[in-house]
Amino acid sequence: MQLTFDETVEAFRAEFVAFLDEHLPDESEATERARSTSHLPEWARRWQRLQFDNGWLAPGYPPEFGGRDAGVIEQYVHREELARRGIYENFNPQGLGIIAASLITFGSAEQQRRWAIPILRGDMTASLGMSEPGAGSDLAGLRTRAVLDGDRFVVNGQKVWTSGAHDADVLLTFVRTDPDAVKHRGISALLIPTDSPGVQRRPFASVCDRDDLDFNEVFFVDVEVPAENLVGELHKGWAVATGSLGHERTLLWLAFADRLGNLVDEFEPDGPVQADQYATLIMDNYALRLLGSGALAAAARGVDDVAGMSVLKLLGSEAAQRATEAALDASGPGGLAHPGVTGRRSALNLEDVAAGWFDRYVRTFAGTIAGGTSEIQRNIIAERVLGLPR
Structure with missing residues (x-):
């Protein structure tokens, strides 16, 4: 087992650290917070464009898409250095990590030129239209319809939980184009500009977002x-x-893993939780990092272990949830304090600083729901790791 990185990887790290030391915005520049996951303040657009132009926005992408064809180990180091500084990776995470990535993989050259590159450069933002009132985790149950009529589709339906849609320029929207096909077939993906006639976006509040709204329901008529x-x-x-x-x-x-590590540092042996809960948090943190390192090494060898990723997501998301719940229980009524009372939010980092434990506990549900619920992760593990029947 090799517990260190080779000289090439460390040279990659040193180059990125030098870039951050020279160019990372400070608090005096980052004066405006992003109000949603598809809103880019002007300083954030400049910062994203600078990363794109220097190949540091998404190092795993080719240079024409703001990267440098970096391998998975280098990508890990890139994220590690951002986490070390407490910097959010980007301020339109779905746009960069899902929609632009989908266009690079599945889109035409024209779609990449027209949509992917502007999203990556921060010239526009994008949101993801997947979930519906009757189709959340079961995406194949979606009912939003798109009928092909000559050289156009006509779309009717509704999406919900569409993060940042009210600030986005375009939605990558999943629609049913063949209603007679079996559930997983007959679905298509469309880029729908949000200023198209008939698109209505309604942002709504959640317990986590009382000041700035992020969730939306989106109607297509x-x-x-x-x-x-x-x-x-x-x-x-x-x-x-x-x-x-x-x-x-x-x-x-x-x-x-970063979240768990921060919680370990924050709790300390005489912190807000009992000793056995603190010990469990430490063990969960080590277990996640060791399992993750093994998965990282496998990925570097070209092994795509989907089921193993489900183990990591399940462990990491639920360990963070257990730890913050323990802190909430131990903190008593003071744990219900609102972040606006107990702290502030940095423009450089979307996490609340010194937020109340109730808010922090509720936010952990994003990890156990988004990107595949814990129940779905358990199904994958049961079928693909343990060999159990469906």
Whole structure:
């Protein structure tokens, strides 16, 4: 087992550290916070464009897409250095990590030029239209319809939980184009500009977002979408959907590991939780990092272990949830304090600083729901790791 990185990787790290030391905005520049996951303040647009131009926005992408064809180990180091400084990786995470990535994988050259590069450069933002009132985890149950009529699609239906849609320029929207096909077939992916006639976006509050709204319900009423906005093949959008959810799968565990590490530092032996809960948190943290390192090494060898990623997501998301719940229980009524009372939010980092434990506990449910619920992760583990029947 090799517990250190080779000289090439460390040279990559040193170059990135030098870039951050020279160019990273400070608090005096980052004066405006992003109000949603599809809103980019002007300073954030400049910072994203600078990263794109220097190949540091998404190092795993080719240079024409703001990267440098970096391997998975270098991508890990890139994220590690951002986490070390407490810097959020980007301020339109779905746009960069899912939608632009989907266009790089499945889109045409024209779609990449028109949509992917502007999203990556921060010239526009994008949101993901997947979930519906009757189709959340069961994406194949979606009912939003798109009928091909000559050189255009006509879209009718509704999406919900569409993060940042009210600030986005375009939605990557999954629609049913063949109602007679079996559930996982007959789905297509469309790029729908949010200023299209018939698109209505309604942001709504959550317990986590009382000041700035992020969630949206989106309605499509006879929305006309050019056929050239079809991403991938007609009726074969399931491949785009599963690719979208899997683009950052390999390193998703790292965000949970960073969260657990921060909690370990914050709790300390005489902190807000009992000794056995603190010990469990430490063990979960080590277990996640060791399992994640093994998965990282496998990925570097070209092994795509989807089921193993489910183990990491399940462990990381639920360990963070257990730890914050323990802190909430131990903190008593003071744990209910609102972040506006107990702290502030940094423009450089979307996490609340000194937030109340109730808010922090509730936010952990994003980890156990988004990107595949814990129940779905358990199904994958049961079938693909343990060999149990469906």
